Amino acid sequence: MNQPTDQAARVAVVTGGSGGIGRAAAERLARDGFAVLVHYAGNRARAEETVAAIEAAGGRALAAGGDVADETAMTELFDTAEREFGGLDVLVHTAGIMPLAPLTELDLDTFDRIQRTNVRGTFVVDQLAARRIRDGGAIINFSTSVTRLQIPGYSAYAASKGAVEAITLILARELRGRDITVNAVAPGPTATPLFLDGKPQALVDQIADANPMQRLGTPEDITEAVAFLAGPARWVNGQVLYVNGGAA
Template sequence: MPTDESSRVAVVTGGSRGIGRATARRLARDGVAVVVGYAGDRAEAEAAVREITGAGGRAVAVRADVADERAAAGLFDAAQSSFGGTDIVVHAAGKMGLAPVAELDLSVLDALYRTNVRGTFVVAQQAVRRMRDGGAIILFSSSVVGLAFPGYAAYSATKGAVEALTLVLARELRGRDISVNTVAPGPTATDLFFEGKDEETVSALAAQPPLERLGTPADIADVVAFLAGPGHWVNGQVLRANGGIV
């Protein structure tokens, strides 16, 4: 793996919006070249690339269904052809669907599983096969896995699967100097978080942490940037970046 930050390359899924976009900007600010992976919103992905390149960074946007192994491979193909390889993989793409267990449409469960579980596994598989030694893989869970909010059973179950994968994958990468960690944000001010929530619900969630505010995408991006950095001793962990919610 290159030791010079300006020679490192990251693939960031879900990079067109929210936490993924903030992470792409943060890594680019550190000198990392970024492949901005997106599912469908080309305009937002290209806007993210313009933000990065306008600030002097290097980035390209690539469309990919993360649950499709051929499409996911295309993210790494782009990293190779545009920047010479992959050193960091940040899998921020995800889907949310909320309903009590008794009322959940099973097609919603299938969609959550496909993106959050299969998609994570596919991206992790491609990362292991394609990235250079000495890098970092950062996956995403959610603090709702521990908080056990009613209505979040299906979503929490898919994120629990990501947490189960984390340490196993870290151990499978013994000898390659590649760390694997998962970030589990608490309530964070993204479009996905605000969707379907009234002002009272948002205020109640913001009041839960001792820091008494919602997280921001930049808060989470800073955590990712730390985990993506070379030479640290954090591996196989789930880091609950949630402002102190138990």
């Protein structure tokens, strides 16, 4: 496979790039010189806002949608990246869902939906990326620090992210010989709509104060790790990087 000749030629696909950590990751990689395909599941307007912000800062970006668990839709997504930008060097797979309830109360349809998006979605997207990504590239999945924190109500979500970690660590070894790193970022509580939705302010304050840094993480905190894994971290491979201010 051919490697890009310079940093400006590098291409990243960011799933879930329409908001939260995904948007911050897309904007950070664009600042680092990547052309970015911003994926969205249902909110094209927010993805276009991300693209507009990148372009306003002098970067290159394009929005494209699709269900991450649908292999046909994701094939089209990667086709678009190759057609419009010339290839693929980095995948940042942030897309996921997080319905919460105690195990005894969570209905099985919701459980199945979580696993479909978070586990099958990761498998589909990683499979396609691994087949297309250029030598010297990086696959960056997203797990969660909840796999260590064991917070009540997160059983189905944490189970899905445990599977994501297993996929990540095994794929890193399956890609032996191609100079492609595969890692997972595991954020702690981060001030995104996905985390804040439905939580009373008192609970948010309690969670923030429990952290040694006495605050929630920000999307920009998390994307520091993404930029590291997408760029200089060539000797970090097959790892789960906990980015949580010391919460776990």
